[in-house]
Amino acid sequence: MTSIFFDSSTIISMAMSCTLEPFAKLQKDFGGDFAITPTVKAETIDKALRTLKFKYEGYRLNAMLKNGTLKLYPENKYSSEINELKDLMNKTFFAWGKPMTIVHPGEISALVVALEQGADAYAVDERTTRLLIESPEEVANLMGSKLHTSINVDKNNLKELKKKLTGLPVIRSTELALAAYKKGYFPGKGKDILEGVLWALKLNGCAITKREINSYLRKI
Amino acid sequence: MIEQAKKDVISVLTEVHATIKQKLFGNLHGLSDHLIHSMSIYQDKDIIDVAVAIYALHKIFNKERHLKHKKIKAFTKEILSLLKQAINALQRNKEKEYEKVLRQILANIHGLDRKINVYIEDVLEFARVKKSSRIYEHGISLGQAAAAAGVTKWELMPVAGETITHEEFIEPMEKRRLELIKKLFKVKL
Numbered sequence: 421m422t423s424i425f426f427d428s429s430t431i432i433s434m435a436m437s438c439t440l441e442p443f444a445k446l447q448k449d450f451g452g453d454f455a456i457t458p459t460v461k462a463e464t465i466d467k468a469l470r471t472l473k474f475k476y477e478g479y480r481l482n483a484m485l486k487n488g489t490l491k492l493y494p495e496n497k498y499s500s501e502i503n504e505l506k507d508l509m510n511k512t513f514f515a516w517g518k519p520m521t522i523v524h525p526g527e528i529s530a531l532v533v534a535l536e537q538g539a540d541a542y543a544v545d546e547r548t549t550r551l552l553i554e555s556p557e558e559v560a561n562l563m564g565s566k567l568h569t570s571i572n573v574d575k576n577n578l579k580e581l582k583k584k585l586t587g588l589p590v591i592r593s594t595e596l597a598l599a600a601y602k603k604g605y606f607p608g609k610g611k612d613i614l615e616g617v618l619w620a621l622k623l624n625g626c627a628i629t630k631r632e633i634n635s636y637l638r639k640i
Numbered sequence: 641m642i643e644q645a646k647k648d649v650i651s652v653l654t655e656v657h658a659t660i661k662q663k664l665f666g667n668l669h670g671l672s673d674h675l676i677h678s679m680s681i682y683q684d685k686d687i688i689d690v691a692v693a694i695y696a697l698h699k700i701f702n703k704e705r706h707l708k709h710k711k712i713k714a715f716t717k718e719i720l721s722l723l724k725q726a727i728n729a730l731q732r733n734k735e736k737e738y739e740k741v742l743r744q745i746l747a748n749i750h751g752l753d754r755k756i757n758v759y760i761e762d763v764l765e766f767a768r769v770k771k772s773s774r775i776y777e778h779g780i781s782l783g784q785a786a787a788a789a790g791v792t793k794w795e796l797m798p799v800a801g802e803t804i805t806h807e808e809f810i811e812p813m814e815k816r817r818l819e820l821i822k823k824l825f826k827v828k829l
Binding site: 424428429432433436446449450463464467468471473474477515516518520521522523524526527540541545546547548549554555559562563566567568569589590591592595596598599602603622623624625626632635636639640 | 644677680681682683776777778779780781782783784786787792793794795796797798800801802813814816817818820821824825826827828829
């Protein structure tokens with residue numbers, strides 16, 4: 421079965437920018453599973469349902485789980501792999517002689533299940549986890565420049581990290597939006613509506629640069 | 641608390657005390673960011689809580705309406721006294737005592753906030769989201785930044801989305817991603 425696994429960041433930015441309906445249509449076109457893990461469900465649906473501010477988004481996402489747009493994949497049989505990857509990520513970069521805890525266990529579950537299931541793609545809007553997959557050296561550069569200190573990298577762990585993560589294709593909500601736009605799933609045509617959608621996703625937390633948005637707009 | 645971080649916290653608390661005493665409230669915002677490196681590297685609750693408290697104090701003291709409130713004088717006096725106690729406790733390495741005083745500072749802010757309604761939301765919650773966003777800016781993941789400051793990703797994402805951090809550091813992987821969506825959704829680009 422083909423599948424795209426979703427990190428909670430992508431689910432949240434789509435829910436907050438009201439792009440869940442086109443997203444549901446894309447799932448039908450894809451034909452495979454739009455998959456989440458119980459941890460992602462807990463961080464998105466369950467947490468939202470416990471608040472006043474995000475309860476409505478929680479209900480909308482829960483409906484998507486019930487109607488099959490989102491599919492829950494178990495993660496418990498991968499708990500040792502999840503811990504192993506979390507430890508590896510959190511023991512690769514060092515500042516002031518201390519290993520930097522850069523990721524939370526909740527962010528690793530969908531990633532590990534995606535790797536284990538041979539997913540077609542991993543959707544993540546959050547910057548650090550995505551950089552760890554696509555270009556882990558960049559994480560050290562980012563932290564070093566922001567913290568104004570040298571970041572030491574455990575080269576063996578970095579090598580191991582690359583070995584584990586290389587090859588997993590990554591997308592964000594913005595690329596899903598681009599596909600949805602090309603399919604005519606937004607109420608309007610032309611650059612203007614796409615620009616509105618891409619900026620809405622960015623301002624709701626999707627890590628995309630202004631340059632990338634402009635480049636996408638030139639491509640349509 | 642690690643020695644270097646402790647020195648940072650003492651130095652910032654001392655400056656905050658002087659700033660409030662001299663009514664230079666405009667400086668509080670900057671002071672709340674002085675602990676950002678210690679916050680990001682150690683992710684210690686006691687360091688993050690100090691930054692949260694200072695940011696909340698900045699929000700309280702920098703509004704004319706709040707400064708005219710009948711409770712503000714007693715609140716200011718209490719905060720100055722607690723700041724002194726926190727500094728003394730840290731200087732004497734009495735960390736438990738320091739933690740207790742820090743909790744009292746947060747409780748006082750919460751108590752005043754309930755009376756003056758700085759925001760619809762709790763001012764401390766607002767400050768937590770802001771500080772969490774600063775940790776995220778420094779390279780820590782969204783989930784870890786949210787967990788360290790005690791907020792949810794739902795609260796953090798829109799605030800993180802408004803920063804320009806991403807602009808400077810993300811290497812475009814555009815071609816690869818576009819090829820992927822062409823393949824997955826059979827769209828022409």
